[in-house]
Amino acid sequence: MSDEAPSPSSWSMRGLKRWLTTAPETRDELIRLVHDSRQFLEPDTVDMLEGVLDLPATQVREIMTPRPQVIGLHESASLPEVMDIILEAAHSRYPVFDSQDDDAVIGILLAKDLIPILVMMVRNQEDKIDSKRLRDLVRQPLYISESARSDTLLRSLQSTQVHMAVVVDDFGNFAGVVTMEDLLEEIVGDIVDEHDDFDEDSDINNIIPHPEKLDTWCVQAATVIEDCNDELGSHFDDAEVDTMGGLVMQALGYVSDLEGESVTIDDWKITITDVEGRFIRLLELTKVPETEVITNPLP
Known part of the structure; x- marks a missing residue:
């Protein structure tokens, strides 16, 4: 028989195993179980689990970027205008609005999709993108209701393999945009990248x-x-x-x-x-x- 005392981590694992002998039967019981597991798990791990469990109770309107704060483009914008906005905002995706209707989003422009146009501009000395060409560059938008659950949004983003959705209100009007990053921040907390102002x-x-x-x-x-x-x-x-x-x-x-x-x-x-x-x-x-x-x- 070994005389070595059990480590604190082994006590934690034993306690956790005993803790989990009775499976929770409802979502509330599961949330309470996760909350009470802080004595066994790292605080960051518990926070992440609670974030995942909170997704069904979180509506898209709570995590989206509302319309007044959305930085978008108009389909008739010239290339210099588009580049000025992209360089200032430093985002990777932008909703593109119909030039005649600010409530109509015709698609999502990925900044990287402008690279072939920039190459063409350098080679041919072109200085603008006409509306048809910008419309051809945008990708089909994913629409979701602002009252939809965040876990529904997650499944929609996964199934369509896109990272930004256009949010509409109950009347079908443009209400804002929501991204995969917004969802991840609900789970892991704020994500600050090299372009963010902390x-x-x-x-x-x-x-x-x-x-x-x-x-x-x-x-x-x-x-x-x-x-x-x-x-x-x-x-x-x-x-x-x-x-x-x-x-x-x-x-x-x-x-x-x-x-x-x-x-x-x-x-x-x-x-x-x-x-x-x-x-x-x-x-x-x-x-x-x-x-x-x-x-x-x-x-």
């Missing part, structure tokens, strides 16, 4: 204390309301809108001359500090002292 893409930096003002935070408009509530202890309602920018737009009720406008929601004063066109980019949230909170009188 400060912009990291969830941690969506909400930062104001460097000069007390009880004030700078919040990106695309921040999910639930994340803002968790971070700041606020209680903003996300029943009808998902993002902080959408919450402010809903409260204001108009879409022009937004910069500098303020609205008070619950006990927070929200000021729009940066806009791009009609779209809000950055907000400033200030906690209003209880003595200054105005309660609407009953009619």
